[in-house]
Amino acid sequence: MVKRARYEDYKDRYPNYSFELSDDGILLMRCHTDGGSLVWDWKSHDDMADAFADVAGDREIKLLIHTGTGANYNADWGLMPDGTLPDPPVYDAMPGLRGLHKLDEKAWYNRQLQQNVLEVDVPMISVVNGPCNIHSEVPLMGDIVLASEDAYFQDVSHFPRGQVPGDGQHVIWSFLVGHNRARYFLLTGKKLSAQEAKEWGAVNEVLPKDQVLDRAWELARELIKRPPMVLRYTRQLFTQNLKRAYLEELGHGLARETYAQQEFFPFGGGMEPLDRAWNDKPWS
Template structure:
């Protein structure tokens, strides 16, 4: 069940999820890790929600897992407890990555370890210009458990991923943006307005087309090219019978804004 550690608000067509432990740099405890599945399920079931935005309160997006919480498992010497924690971390970010609706990381401050893994699980990343970002697990003798060792080299190059993973450094956001990890950098005071602007653009599109497009991109990464192209054709054939594609084309010919219904 969500607590004050993770806030959820729906406004202007998007679910805004705020990590809310500012005094702990939004370090992820059990409440937050368990909360990801809940907020994604809630957003997916709400027809008013067309996108999901993740951000942090205070001066951090997230510094990663709460190390005191992690130590309860890792310091126990009990393999069952260790496996329980790793499964919890894996499932949290996997659920974000699998969300049927577009996800946006509105990165507002320090971003490390699990914070980085959250951005990697999101579809789009908009960052404030003061942000510093990196992996950081190695600084505490830890391995990534939420996907950064796997997703990071797929987002940027293998050598760049290894640099972040091996050094544990937090780099200026401009550096990682040049590497392809961030879509856009904005002045700190423009982060939320810019994300709201992006949300408005996304929510004006067909939610059905958006869901299918996201699915195609994600699935194609692990497919041979010929199979991926065939899959795209098959999905398009089915989508071509939808109300949304007819509405989009009709609105164009009638010179009006389309009113999509998601079906």
């Protein structure tokens, strides 16, 4: 459960998340690494959970705009704290109890991240400013989802690399686009363009890259004309069924993903799909 937070306390707390609060109560949350596109590593993953907890606990804001920076939303990966990928071999890369505890910690942060996004108590406009190929559930939990023309969605971090897509991808995509489309998307690693995502019902508007954030501000300023309690209770209304879906399936999916990773932990494969059977000769 989140706790009471105030803008002044968290605005400079996170190296990968910048915050700007407008005079009329609109909070802009921007993902970044050193002012450029976010490099998705374990620290930015864990900090995003805490950052959303702070946003969810801030009862002074009226609306959240959530977006990335630069060329993409989160299509750059660096899975170690220093931003580099671990060295091969892939198979048995984290054996024994230490590896299991690390996987359990990542699963815990994952659960907190998704629950905290849903605990945001004001309307959320997501701006997918470019490619998004990991943790697409975060922007898709927004009430309004805008995407740039060059954006796409893809889940390359799970099944294509030898992992169970159980960290919320199986929940959000089935919820938004239907079970059959979701299964195909997750099993094939399909690169879903912004326009296709709109046709599938996951995205509301597709705009030129230099216009998408301005459109979010336009919508935000229109929405906040409503009373604060109307804004909050409308968000609660809209998230109720999604919270129920996550309650029923997120823990189940994370458990299966975490358990299966004990057999095969594909860090050495980087961002690329497996090009051989999982137990063939190690990556080189």
